[in-house]
Amino acid sequence: MKKIQILAIILISAICSLQSVGQIVVRPNFIFINSPEKSSSVTVRNSSENLVEVSIDFKYGYFLSDENGNFRLETADTVENYNKSLLRYLRVYPSVLTLAPEETRTVRIYLNITQPVEQGEYWARMYITPKILQKLQVKKSAPSIEVITVSDIPIIYRSGKVNTGLVLEGISDTQESEGKIRFNTLFRKTGNGAYWGNINLKLLDKSGKVKGSFNKNISVFKQLQIPVEINLEDKLAKIDKIQIIAESKRSDIDSKKLIQAKKEEWTIPFKSED
Amino acid sequence: MKHLLFSLLLVVLAFGMVNAQMATGVAPLTITGAAVGLTIEGLEATVEGVVANTNYSVFWSPEEGASMIAPVVSGAEAASDLGFIIACDPFADVALSFILPTRLLGATTIMPINFTQMVRTEDFSNYNPNLPLVINGGADGAINLMLNYNFTVPKVIEGDGWTGSVVAIASYQ
Numbered sequence: 001m002k003k004i005q006i007l008a009i010i011l012i013s014a015i016c017s018l019q020s021v022g023q024i025v026v027r028p029n030f031i032f033i034n035s036p037e038k039s040s041s042v043t044v045r046n047s048s049e050n051l052v053e054v055s056i057d058f059k060y061g062y063f064l065s066d067e068n069g070n071f072r073l074e075t076a077d078t079v080e081n082y083n084k085s086l087l088r089y090l091r092v093y094p095s096v097l098t099l100a101p102e103e104t105r106t107v108r109i110y111l112n113i114t115q116p117v118e119q120g121e122y123w124a125r126m127y128i129t130p131k132i133l134q135k136l137q138v139k140k141s142a143p144s145i146e147v148i149t150v151s152d153i154p155i156i157y158r159s160g161k162v163n164t165g166l167v168l169e170g171i172s173d174t175q176e177s178e179g180k181i182r183f184n185t186l187f188r189k190t191g192n193g194a195y196w197g198n199i200n201l202k203l204l205d206k207s208g209k210v211k212g213s214f215n216k217n218i219s220v221f222k223q224l225q226i227p228v229e230i231n232l233e234d235k236l237a238k239i240d241k242i243q244i245i246a247e248s249k250r251s252d253i254d255s256k257k258l259i260q261a262k263k264e265e266w267t268i269p270f271k272s273e274d
Numbered sequence: 275m276k277h278l279l280f281s282l283l284l285v286v287l288a289f290g291m292v293n294a295q296m297a298t299g300v301a302p303l304t305i306t307g308a309a310v311g312l313t314i315e316g317l318e319a320t321v322e323g324v325v326a327n328t329n330y331s332v333f334w335s336p337e338e339g340a341s342m343i344a345p346v347v348s349g350a351e352a353a354s355d356l357g358f359i360i361a362c363d364p365f366a367d368v369a370l371s372f373i374l375p376t377r378l379l380g381a382t383t384i385m386p387i388n389f390t391q392m393v394r395t396e397d398f399s400n401y402n403p404n405l406p407l408v409i410n411g412g413a414d415g416a417i418n419l420m421l422n423y424n425f426t427v428p429k430v431i432e433g434d435g436w437t438g439s440v441v442a443i444a445s446y447q
Contacts, residue, residue, distance in 0.1 A: 023313070023314075023315055023316070024313070025311035025312075025313050026311055026312070027311045029311065029312055029445070029446045030446070045311075047313065048315075063369065063447065070405065070406070070407070071369055071406055071407070071408045071447065072371075072406045073369070073371060073406065125445075127443070140433060140434070140435050141324070141431045141432070141433070141434065141435065142320055142321055142322050142323075142324065142435060142436075143320070143321050143324070143378050143385055143387075143425060143427075143435075143436040143437075143438075144318070144319070144320045144321075144378075144435065144436070144437050145318060145319045145320075145356055145375075145378070145437070145438050145439070145440055146316075146318050146437065146438075146439050146440070147316025147317065147318050147356070147357075147358070147439070147440050147441075147442065148316065148439055148440070148441045148442070149314040149315065149316045149358065149441075149442050149444065150441060150442065150443040150444070151312065151314070151444060151445070152369075152443050152444060152445035153445065154445065215365075216367065217366070217367065217447070218447075219447070251363075252363055252366065252446065
């Protein structure tokens, strides 16, 4: 009897600790709008135990990588081709909302397009910022640091015919050590739309057997350098070539939402160190 | 009575399983190809027991599994974790960027602060929080990051308290 009571207390305590892991949950994580459609929506759920005020803001920006493979979000302050911006058309309702614990609300996104826009893709980022409606307590003679978390959702609008493709510009900085092969891959998108898809890299020996692989979802708005590190299944394996396959499908986005590009396959000769 | 308690236990257990799934945003057998909502929770920090005119470092210790503060001057110094708990799709790449304060503001004084490093608690890997970065969620779709920082306590601290904000921006890459 006593054992069951103790077990019940332990279980209840465990359940209490299994509370939400985030302040808000936004779905979907990517928004694609194809003309003639002019609207979309996201749901915002407050998964915290606090009353939360959520504000929604838009920015123009897209991901890019520098020569070292470091990702960065290019924003309106730095980009040259600002005409890709969707900002001028974007409207949101509501732009500020208050959510009770576990409450979910739908936020509508409208494109105020009154005249046909030039064929192609237009981009923006939606920033969703929750704020707990309880001020951070300032303690006397002590520093306090509050944390503000922002969910960043890309919005892609396609006007008219949009096409895309992927080109492998090259592989550089190849290194082989301790059963690992490292190199950088540089991709560039073609067409008037961004490339959303997946790349699968395989290290093959002379007999064509796979000795290591690497898989990654990608979105290429202009060009993207991806650093690759692959562990060899057999540390003594001699690699003869690198095979790269790119397809416009991702595990996290419905393929119907992606522009279908030609499946690409590249094979690059490689010589393992003796 | 024993039977009743056991039944209650089963109900509580079932509730817990549902609650756990809701908390992680997993809807079993209903979603194909849809991403788990990316969630990011902030851990806010308070540092206590600091002494005037002293440079402190707060760092997350893998040995302790918690943030520590050095040096210990008053003996009452204590720092809570400052960081982020991120839940994402298994093996998803999460792009993160941060806006970090360079000083904390008090009513009459300011406290200079700089952020030196960020530690991922799953594997103790280090990142520079001053640069945008992409981190893979791994098989568990979990990224827990703790910030290390230095600050200088002003010469006069009587009655003052200092605050600042760290902003973290997260998206799927």
